[in-house]
Amino acid sequence: MSGAQAVRRARWRGNVGLIIAALVLGIIVLMAVAAPLIAPYDPYEQILDDRMLPPAFVDAERASPTHLLGTDNLGRDYLSRLIYGARISLLIGFFTMLVSGVIGTVLGVAAGFFGGRTDMVVSFLVTTRLSLPVVMVALAVVAVLGGSLQVVVLVLGLLLWDRFAVVMRSATMQVRGRDYVTAARAIGCSVPRILWSEVLPNVVSGLVVIASYEMAQAILLEAALSFLGLGVQPPLPSWGLMVSEAKEFMLFEPWMIMLPGAAICVLVLAINLLGDGIRDLTAPEGRR
Amino acid sequence: MLGFALRRLALALAVGLAVSAIAFLLLRVSGDLAATLAGEEATAAEIERIRGLYGLDRPVIVQYGEWLLRSLRGDLGRSLFYPESVAKLILDRLPNTATLATLGLAVALLLSIPLGVVAALFRNTWIDRLALAMAVLGQAMPSFWFALLLIFFFGITLGWLPVSGTDGLANFVLPALALGWFSTPVLMRLTRAGMVEVLAADYIRTAHAKGLPVRTVLVKHALRNAVAPVVALASVQFGNMLSGSVVIETVFALQGIGYLAWESISRRDFPVVQGILLVVALFYVVLTLVADLLNAWLDPRIRSS
Numbered sequence A: 001m002s003g004a005q006a007v008r009r010a011r012w013r014g015n016v017g018l019i020i021a022a023l024v025l026g027i028i029v030l031m032a033v034a035a036p037l038i039a040p041y042d043p044y045e046q047i048l049d050d051r052m053l054p055p056a057f058v059d060a061e062r063a064s065p066t067h068l069l070g071t072d073n074l075g076r077d078y079l080s081r082l083i084y085g086a087r088i089s090l091l092i093g094f095f096t097m098l099v100s101g102v103i104g105t106v107l108g109v110a111a112g113f114f115g116g117r118t119d120m121v122v123s124f125l126v127t128t129r130l131s132l133p134v135v136m137v138a139l140a141v142v143a144v145l146g147g148s149l150q151v152v153v154l155v156l157g158l159l160l161w162d163r164f165a166v167v168m169r170s171a172t173m174q175v176r177g178r179d180y181v182t183a184a185r186a187i188g189c190s191v192p193r194i195l196w197s198e199v200l201p202n203v204v205s206g207l208v209v210i211a212s213y214e215m216a217q218a219i220l221l222e223a224a225l226s227f228l229g230l231g232v233q234p235p236l237p238s239w240g241l242m243v244s245e246a247k248e249f250m251l252f253e254p255w256m257i258m259l260p261g262a263a264i265c266v267l268v269l270a271i272n273l274l275g276d277g278i279r280d281l282t283a284p285e286g287r288r
Numbered sequence B: 001m002l003g004f005a006l007r008r009l010a011l012a013l014a015v016g017l018a019v020s021a022i023a024f025l026l027l028r029v030s031g032d033l034a035a036t037l038a039g040e041e042a043t044a045a046e047i048e049r050i051r052g053l054y055g056l057d058r059p060v061i062v063q064y065g066e067w068l069l070r071s072l073r074g075d076l077g078r079s080l081f082y083p084e085s086v087a088k089l090i091l092d093r094l095p096n097t098a099t100l101a102t103l104g105l106a107v108a109l110l111l112s113i114p115l116g117v118v119a120a121l122f123r124n125t126w127i128d129r130l131a132l133a134m135a136v137l138g139q140a141m142p143s144f145w146f147a148l149l150l151i152f153f154f155g156i157t158l159g160w161l162p163v164s165g166t167d168g169l170a171n172f173v174l175p176a177l178a179l180g181w182f183s184t185p186v187l188m189r190l191t192r193a194g195m196v197e198v199l200a201a202d203y204i205r206t207a208h209a210k211g212l213p214v215r216t217v218l219v220k221h222a223l224r225n226a227v228a229p230v231v232a233l234a235s236v237q238f239g240n241m242l243s244g245s246v247v248i249e250t251v252f253a254l255q256g257i258g259y260l261a262w263e264s265i266s267r268r269d270f271p272v273v274q275g276i277l278l279v280v281a282l283f284y285v286v287l288t289l290v291a292d293l294l295n296a297w298l299d300p301r302i303r304s305s
Helices: A003-014 A018-031 A077-113 A116-131 A132-146 A151-158 A164-178 A179-186 A191-227 A241-247 A255-282 B002-029 B033-039 B044-053 B060-072 B086-119 B125-138 B143-155 B168-198 B202-209 B213-226 B226-242 B246-252 B257-264 B272-297 B300-304
Strands: none
Touching: A003 B033, A018 A077, A018 A255, A077 A116, A077 A151, A077 A191, A077 A241, A077 A255, A116 A164, A116 B002, A132 A151, A132 A191, A132 B002, A132 B246, A132 B257, A132 B272, A151 A191, A151 B246, A164 A191, A179 A191, A191 A241, A191 A255, A191 B143, A241 A255, A241 B143, A255 B125, A255 B143, B002 B060, B002 B257, B002 B272, B033 B044, B086 B168, B086 B213, B086 B226, B086 B246, B086 B257, B086 B272, B125 B168, B143 B168, B143 B246, B168 B213, B168 B226, B168 B246, B202 B213, B213 B226, B226 B272, B246 B257, B257 B272
């Protein structure tokens, strides 16, 4: 076994967080994909006789044996809504990250590679974007265009690309002067080809970490928008919307806000830890 | 320095124009202004008359120029809901947001700097890991949910603090805690990283070798140098907080500009939304301009880049 292998193995061993995070995230994704198979009830079905039943661990006497995590104020099964809610969070998180990742990477790589006037334009775009308050603009746009999943993804994607651009710009600037780029230029490769096959593969490792961070941000923002009533619309079981609907019953049924909030927390935590773990794994010097 | 300052100023001007154009367009795409002004029962002819009366039939660029000049003079138009002008609405609520932001920043610094220093001093021990775990958990919590937990625990269960409204300073305690909490993780990590780097520096070893008391070395030599990037980031965070935290202010019904923004968006009072967006964005532009110029003045290395 070589030294490098030993280091790699030690890093894996020290990275329990990464493994747990990957497991948790895997379970949530599986739940979301297989929601119709797992969920005990239809998440939209209102059983008006069974309204606001608490879970057994909150109040064993009032709890129903069939509604494991209770029901909401319209008698909808809470566990089923939580399971379907994972779909919304994951879909919005993933596609927002994709949209913002493409915009940010294109701008960042262009700015870093070409420099000069291109760099100035990109830095103007980044500064403009940073001057806009994200939540306020997102709320306003959703209010104008309506709160569908597509609109939320588009708005958040157009607002969250700045970090991608900044990081990709500096990564590209470091790569730009390397010998392999000069060599590719010398043998007459076209610029798109150099960007695609010399620059991009060498800056892509930084992408994973920002991607995980931005996905987590998008999930938190979607929850906040839905909580404020200008994100995903009822009766969709968005976790943020569930907290908002449960807010007025907080005094007597606090578990109703605890569960969806905790679900968001666990998902975001898993994504963040996964990103951190990958960063520690790939960073040459490891964690300081 | 002059060259850098001029370039930075030009950027700020361009960005200011861009955000003002976005604010202007937001109101335009929100619906037909003439129809809104005319009211629901207006006939098509009346709407057209109003369109001519307010000059809404002229080219968009002319309207934008006029609107920008008026805005710069402090006339941000009228609310569709309140009798007051948009400028007055914003000015009335600005002090509450400023109080909240100041308290929020204080909470964030009081939490993050000691935690970051302790984490750096006990690097890679359980103390460090605990601080890191808190930071990671803090970043994962949705802000509105954390705010609701504060309300539930301190407001309802313990009954210590008011949970809604803007009657006195006590109303600001929980919102400030919630707001500060979310700036804490990133500031703490930065403090820790700065301290770790500084503590390894030669001049710290020299200070220790001279026999200076540990406290003097830590506070006067180490922290003072480690904290510079923290101050820079904290000022950006403060700028964001001053922009009004829509989420936190709304959860606590605190009458700041963030809550005003949410209310106005919810009832489609877009002239107010436009005004807030313009003020907040321009404020951010000016703040970052000043911060960058100040940094360049303090650190000549920045000017050349």
